[in-house]
Amino acid sequence: MSPTSPVDPTHLVLTLSCPDRPGIVAAVAGLLAQHGGNITESQQFGDPLSGLFFMRVQVTTDAGADALREDLQALAVRFEMTWRLDVVGRPLRTLVMVSTAAHCLNDLAFRQRSENLPVDLVAVVSNHDVLRPMADFYDIPFHHVPVTAATKAAAEARLLELVEELDVELVVLARYMQILSDELCRRLEGRVINIHHSFLPSFKGARPYAQAHDRGVKLIGATAHYVTGDLDEGPIIEQDVERVDHAHAVEDLVALGQDVERRALARAVRWHAEHRVLMDGRRTIVFR
Incomplete structure (x- = not known):
């Protein structure tokens, strides 16, 4: 591939759960935007019984998964998140x-x-x-x-x-x-x-x-x-x-x-x- 050839974006899926509180969606979307991410699918649910918030996001990004993981870990500490990041469609x-x-x-x-x-x-x-x-x-x-x-x-x-x-x-x-x-x-x-x-x-x-x-x-x-x-x-x-x-x-x-x-x-x-x-x-x- 030549230096000027475009790099195919990586299509990733992020799932997370954490105690429900204001600002979770904004923080996740903002982090993805910082990495040049384009959200292709997003679903979320706050359970009033358990007090937990759940989210699934698919995103394309040129930055790749490794850089995103590092910043996600910092976000996870802030919001007490359990999270997982994978490639969409990986068998x-x-x-x-x-x-x-x-x-x-x-x-x-x-x-x-x-x-x-x-x-x-x-x-x-x-x-x-x-x-x-x-x-x-x-x-x-x-x-x-x-x-x-x-x-x-x-x-x-x-x-x-x-x-x-x-x-x-x-x-x-x-x-x-x-x-x-x-x-x-x-x-x-x-x-x-x-x-x-x-x-x-x-x-x-x-x-x-x-x-x-x-x-x-x-x-x-x-x-x-x-x-x-x-x-x-x-x-x-x-x-x-x-x-x-x-x-x-x-x-x-x-x-x-x-x-x-x-x-x-x-x-x-x-x-x-x-x-x-x-x-x-x-x-x-x-x-x-």
Whole structure:
């Protein structure tokens, strides 16, 4: 490139949260302007319950991210901010965990290829070998890590090894039918998304569609949430539903539910990868 050639601007996304007070938006916008930034998207929300302020900003700048980070750190001290800066659209290095159900893995891999889902699927980990051909089809490395009561600790240790070796930023439980230990949940806090085949908080645990059928529900649903040590209690990112009636058998609910599951999970993964999800205690703020 010649010295006179223009430099393409860097498109960045900034997310932040801090105690709510006057002047936050002005301070952030002013700082971005000092760096020659042009704001292309901005959303904010002040939660009257928690007293916290949340903001997501996309900005183009010729200055680059490093100079901006230094000044953002000084601003963060002033406003007691938690913040993150990343490049818009950078694919997150993602590990998908599955058991035997294929629909969620297939959907994520297809969306990555066809819809620019901003993830880089670096591995599939499964306690069964059933979905290896699907991983091979999408050219994703497959790791068979069996899990029994006796091998659970070793299996989780292997998972953490893969997370470190592959520089994994996000773990997706795409119908991985195992409960993660409290220790593992703490190690990966905020980095694990699960799809639960029920409209939480109803019908937790095993066989939720059978539970729903027994109660004669008129809506079935799925919930994508962050994983915590409390089973199916993590902060909810996205939910989706499908209308049913008395004529639907349990098998019908399962078939309909699989479509709901993949839709809810794909949206949750996209929003997380695009830095649209911010934590507000046990709740999430989602800037769609």
